[in-house]
Amino acid sequence: MGWPFTSANVLRKDGKMSSQEENIKIRTSGVTVHYGAAQALHGIDLDIRANEVTALIGPSGCGKSTFLRCINRMNDVIEDCHFGGKIEIDGEDIYSGEIDVVELRARVGMVFQKPNPFPKSIYDNVAYGPRIHGLASSKDELDHMVETSLRRAGLWQEVHDRLHTSGSGLSGGQQQRLCIARTIAVDPNVVLMDEPCSALDPIATAIIEELIEELRSQYTIVIVTHSMQQAARVSQRTAYFHLGHLVEHGDTDRIFTNPANKQTEAYISGKIG
């Protein structure tokens, strides 16, 4: 079992800075994805730093969600989807045969575009992960995990007196925070978010964005968003994808004020590229 992925390479033979020194959490090199004959990603080399929010932006069909799903091997379940290249988390190859994919997905959690709480109580939604992974040894410990996760997701104050009511009875924004609580209940290192606010109103969006900022001290976050303003607000690094290629990657401050690539400039400015 390769987890908990703490064996960062300190000294590398090629003389490059090590993962530890650069604080790189996820290192991807030459990542390709084919859906049958169609190539969706063309050799993506992207390093993602720990405890930062990295935003993946680009027009529909550019490959950003495909890339995101590679990070917890969600594409494995898609028939005829073929992965190439290498993705390392804390120096560990997550596509090696030794990796337990179920555990990988617990450690690399994912929040989806549409809130998708289980048709269970609020409590059971959050307790689900710790239960199936056997993380709690007692009811008290499980209660503590549920409470901690709901607090971290900024939902505890709103639901603590109705934990055993249905999660689907919450508002859209609350449901999304419940999904975030469910994701972090299994203590992941990395949280992937695929357009987590696209179905939410501006207030619920602001609450999620505030939550993302709070969560990044404990997790490495990768977010796909179609909102340039959201990417600019929440992320420290931004990667621009176009037609399956990584066009540009850098500090968010620079990408949105002075991008190096004309395609990036055209996209973020709403111009005909």
Next chain:
Amino acid sequence: MGSEHIVSSFDNDLAELNHMVARLGGLAEQQFAAAVEALETRNTSNIDAIVEADKQLDKLEFELNERAIEVIARRSPMAKDLRRIIVALRVAGNLERIGDYAKNIAKRSRVIIEHEKSLGDNVSIARIAGLTQQMINQVLDAYATGDAELAMDVWDRDMDVDQLHTSIFREVLEQIGADSERVSAGSQLLFVAKNIERIGDYATGIAEQIYFVKHGEFPSQTRPKADDSSSSAIDQS
């Protein structure tokens, strides 16, 4: 100054801001030329009109500020679009200040003309004013076309203005030192020269903004400076 947006009304917004800056620039240029002409021709008849016309500049700058804020709020501009709007605001501020200096030159010219006939003939004032007018004219062209090279040409010439200002400062100081009756008009002329030098600085500042729009950073070199007037004094020996 950039390719078309998918939302074409955003292009119209940016074009409108450019147009407002051009109008402000034209007015500032006109005010400065009129003030210098009043001094050179010793004609005070136009001075009240110059002072009054400054209000138009103030009003137009205010309107541009409001419009720019609206565009930022509605369009959430990024990258070069954002730089263009921020720079339109800054350039408008510089042009409004040029208008203020022109008004001040006009007011001081009245005193000079009424108190001292010969000081108004100062050849160097005509030279520094001519050079600065050229800088404004050229920097406004550079703004309209987004020509950063032309803007940097203006930027380079600020040193000539500084040198001329230093020589005028020393020249007038000597005249005042030689004849105490010239203190009143002479000190006004020193302010006129300083105002013109400051107008040159504002033109240079606009040039830097044009460079920033194009490159996303300010010129890496230090701005050329040759104004030694602050260390000049009357020779008492």
